[in-house]
Amino acid sequence: MPDTLNTNDQSDGLADQRAGSGIVVLSASMQLLHMNRQASELAKKINAAEHGGTAAKSAHGVLPAALTELCGEIIKALHVRTEAKDWEQFEVKRVTGDPNQPVLLRGFGLPDRGGIQHARLVVTMEELGRKQNLNTEHARERFQLTNREQAVVEHLAKGWTNKEIANALQITEQTVKEHIKHIMRKTNATTRTGILVQIFNS
Numbered sequence: 001m002p003d004t005l006n007t008n009d010q011s012d013g014l015a016d017q018r019a020g021s022g023i024v025v026l027s028a029s030m031q032l033l034h035m036n037r038q039a040s041e042l043a044k045k046i047n048a049a050e051h052g053g054t055a056a057k058s059a060h061g062v063l064p065a066a067l068t069e070l071c072g073e074i075i076k077a078l079h080v081r082t083e084a085k086d087w088e089q090f091e092v093k094r095v096t097g098d099p100n101q102p103v104l105l106r107g108f109g110l111p112d113r114g115g116i117q118h119a120r121l122v123v124t125m126e127e128l129g130r131k132q133n134l135n136t137e138h139a140r141e142r143f144q145l146t147n148r149e150q151a152v153v154e155h156l157a158k159g160w161t162n163k164e165i166a167n168a169l170q171i172t173e174q175t176v177k178e179h180i181k182h183i184m185r186k187t188n189a190t191t192r193t194g195i196l197v198q199i200f201n202s
Contacts, residue, residue, distance in 0.1 A: 021038060021125065022036060022040070022042045022125030022126070023035070023036045023122070023123075023124055024063075024067070024122070024123040024124075026120070026123075027117075027121075028078065028120070030075075033120070038125070039125050043064055043125070045097055045103065046066060046067070046097040047062065047064050049097045050064055050065055050096075064096070064097075066094055066097075067096075067105060067123060070123060071123065073092045074121045075116075075121070077090070078111060079116060081109060081111065082111050083111060084110065086111070087108055087111070093105065093194075094107075094197075095128070095157075095193055095196040099157065102128045102157065102196070102200075103128065104125070104200055105123055106123065106124045107121060107122070108123075109122075128200045136153055136199065137150075139153065139187075139199040143183075143187050149179050149182060149183050149186075152176060152179045152180065152183065153199055155169075156192055156195060156196060157196055157199070162176045162177060180195070
């Protein structure tokens with residue numbers, strides 16, 4: 001990955017043309033440097049979901065909390081991963097927004113030899129809702145999930161708690177936890193969000 005980010009008009013135009021992907025570039029001090037049209041639209045949707053469905057409550061142009069938290073994780077990682085090559089295989093992911101049409105955030109750091117204050121954060125945003133049903137079926141085959149595990153994943157994608165999943169499937173919360181442990185092992189994930197990232201990427 002290059003040390004510097006080319007933000008001339010041509011690359012901005014290409015970024016805008018990427019079907020469905022929002023692109024946000026920030027400085028390490030969280031100053032917004034670039035946000036394409038798609039990212040702006042997705043940020044509005046995430047803000048609406050974070051504020052109970054009413055976008056009016058969230059100030060215009062304010063970055064969603066999920067996005068700023070993700071950037072906080074990238075900044076922490078930039079203190080450790082100080083070379084561009086350290087970021088070639090590393091990214092911070094989060095699924096957020098409306099559970100019926102979630103948004104996958106993928107964050108990368110672009111270190112700078114001049115120090116962290118010159119580093120850049122790049123976040124891509126992609127809507128996942130359209131392929132959600134297709135993916136749980138595909139993921140079931142890919143990760144060898146049982147029918148019950150697939151049902152748990154589908155409820156996780158809606159943002160449900162263990163208790164809500166247990167009630168829906170008429171099993172105990174402990175059983176839900178066991179299913180989630182098995183799913184984590186099969187998908188090589190360490191968190192509930194990690195499971196969703198794997199499923200949506202499958």
